[in-house]
Amino acid sequence: DQHILEELEKQSILVYTPSRKVKGKRVVCYDDRYIVKVAYEKDGVIVSNDHYRDLQNENPEWKWFIEQRLLMYSFVSNRFMPPDDPLGRHGPTLNNFLSKKPVLPEPKWQPCPYGKKCTYGNKCKFYHPERPHQAQLSVADELRAKIKVPLNLGKEEEQRNRSP
Numbered sequence: 106d107q108h109i110l111e112e113l114e115k116q117s118i119l120v121y122t123p124s125r126k127v128k129g130k131r132v133v134c135y136d137d138r139y140i141v142k143v144a145y146e147k148d149g150v151i152v153s154n155d156h157y158r159d160l161q162n163e164n165p166e167w168k169w170f171i172e173q174r175l176l177m178y179s180f181v182s183n184r185f186m187p188p189d190d191p192l193g194r195h196g197p198t199l200n201n202f203l204s205k206k207p208v209l210p211e212p213k214w215q216p217c218p219y220g221k222k223c224t225y226g227n228k229c230k231f232y233h234p235e236r237p238h239q240a241q242l243s244v245a246d247e248l249r250a251k252i253k254v255p256l257n258l259g260k261e262e263e264q265r266n267r268s269p
Contacts, residue, residue, distance in 0.1 A: 141167055150203060151175045
């Protein structure tokens, strides 16, 4: 179906990696880097089953982009089949993922599999409907949130305690 690919290229939806022939041999650029760079610059989607691990370590901006904009796929009976939830069960739908301005879903708390028999108490990372006033953050996340309180407040208190 080469004609489909050519039409997508004319519409600037599909981009081919550059290559040339030198003395009868095909010379290609490092196509993985080219793919990620073009997708990053155009805020596109990378359609590949490659994880691009080497490029994730090369550039932190690319790492986030690859994690959030990589669409893996498979072929089922010669039919192109991307997943309906490309970022996992709690991520966006395929249509939302492919849109230019995806709408992020609100976090849904997963109910505790142990229910009322849970012995983790306030350390349990799951939702307990029987504990309506329970903080929904894990203990580690609560501590991280407290650390993000402006450090100036702590310094002002420290200065007040030192001065008579």
